[in-house]
Amino acid sequence: MAKLVRFGVSVDAELLDDFDELIVEHKYSNRSQAIAVLMRNKLIERNQLKKNVSIVAIISLVYNHHKRELVNKVMDVQHDFQKVIISSQHIHLDHDNCLEIIACRGKNSIILELFRVLGAIKGIKHSLSMTTSGK
Numbered sequence: 218m219a220k221l222v223r224f225g226v227s228v229d230a231e232l233l234d235d236f237d238e239l240i241v242e243h244k245y246s247n248r249s250q251a252i253a254v255l256m257r258n259k260l261i262e263r264n265q266l267k268k269n270v271s272i273v274a275i276i277s278l279v280y281n282h283h284k285r286e287l288v289n290k291v292m293d294v295q296h297d298f299q300k301v302i303i304s305s306q307h308i309h310l311d312h313d314n315c316l317e318i319i320a321c322r323g324k325n326s327i328i329l330e331l332f333r334v335l336g337a338i339k340g341i342k343h344s345l346s347m348t349t350s351g352k
């Protein structure tokens with residue numbers, strides 16, 4: 218385990234109260250653990266935005282499958298970007314809506330482009346979640 222370092226932090230009392238509530242909600246053991254998680258997340262985010270870094274990301278889409286043209290576009294785009302798509306899963310949410318989860322691995326620039334292209338399809342609700350490759 219890496220060497221632990223102590224450091225002092227001064228913040229607004231109200232901010233600290235809110236942060237302590239967050240610590241309880243997220244079931245962190247203490248402030249040190251919560252701050253370490255936030256620091257790591259921020260560093261992962263910074264790393265992912267560097268030029269041509271390899272990342273792992275999940276794109277989720279929700280759309281109405283009765284709009285056939287939209288379904289075909291989603292399919293076409295995924296074929297165009299198969300280089301960075303590891304896997305996708307289709308879930309029938311209800312009578313009208315489908316959820317598609319697309320797992321990606323590859324250059325951040327290509328994955329962000331895929332995200333933008335999917336988002337440009339009218340009628341799609343989408344979100345992107347970037348994570349670490351674990352390395």
Ligand code: NI
Nearest residue numbers: 282308309315
């Ligand atoms: Ni479906």
